Amino acid sequence: MTTQGGISGLRVLVVEDDYWVAATLVEIITEAGAEVVGPVDCVRDALTALDSSPHVASLDVQLGSETSFPIADELDRRGVPFIFATGAASMIPAAHASRPTCHKPASRKLLIGTLCRALDGAS
Numbered sequence: 001m002t003t004q005g006g007i008s009g010l011r012v013l014v015v016e017d018d019y020w021v022a023a024t025l026v027e028i029i030t031e032a033g034a035e036v037v038g039p040v041d042c043v044r045d046a047l048t049a050l051d052s053s054p055h056v057a058s059l060d061v062q063l064g065s066e067t068s069f070p071i072a073d074e075l076d077r078r079g080v081p082f083i084f085a086t087g088a089a090s091m092i093p094a095a096h097a098s099r100p101t102c103h104k105p106a107s108r109k110l111l112i113g114t115l116c117r118a119l120d121g122a123s
Contacts, residue, residue, distance in 0.1 A: 008033030013057035
């Protein structure tokens with residue numbers, strides 16, 4: 001999948017448990033012309049949201065008392081590219097260490113660029 005036009009027209013799953021950060025991510029992604037799936041704040045809801053067939057996902061690592069790694073594993077199994085948008089990059093396991101990471105707080109340019117890198121890597 002090529003991202004020459006950015007993420008416009010794509011469905012982006014947002015997994016984030018902080019309300020304000022989630023609102024910012026939604027605003028950035030929506031302004032870039034993409035449809036947001038979510039945001040969701042837990043593993044269970046994120047796995048359910050995969051039924052909407054997102055093109056790409058943005059995962060916070062730490063979701064309260066759980067991590068997003070089960071979501072990352074399922075996205076990987078389904079061949080859906082994703083990024084980690086997190087302040088806890090040191091927690092990312094070796095299995096996902098090569099995934100694009102966007103350190104929070106993220107600017108619009110950084111977030112969209114990181115999503116595009118994930119999509120381009122899935123081509």
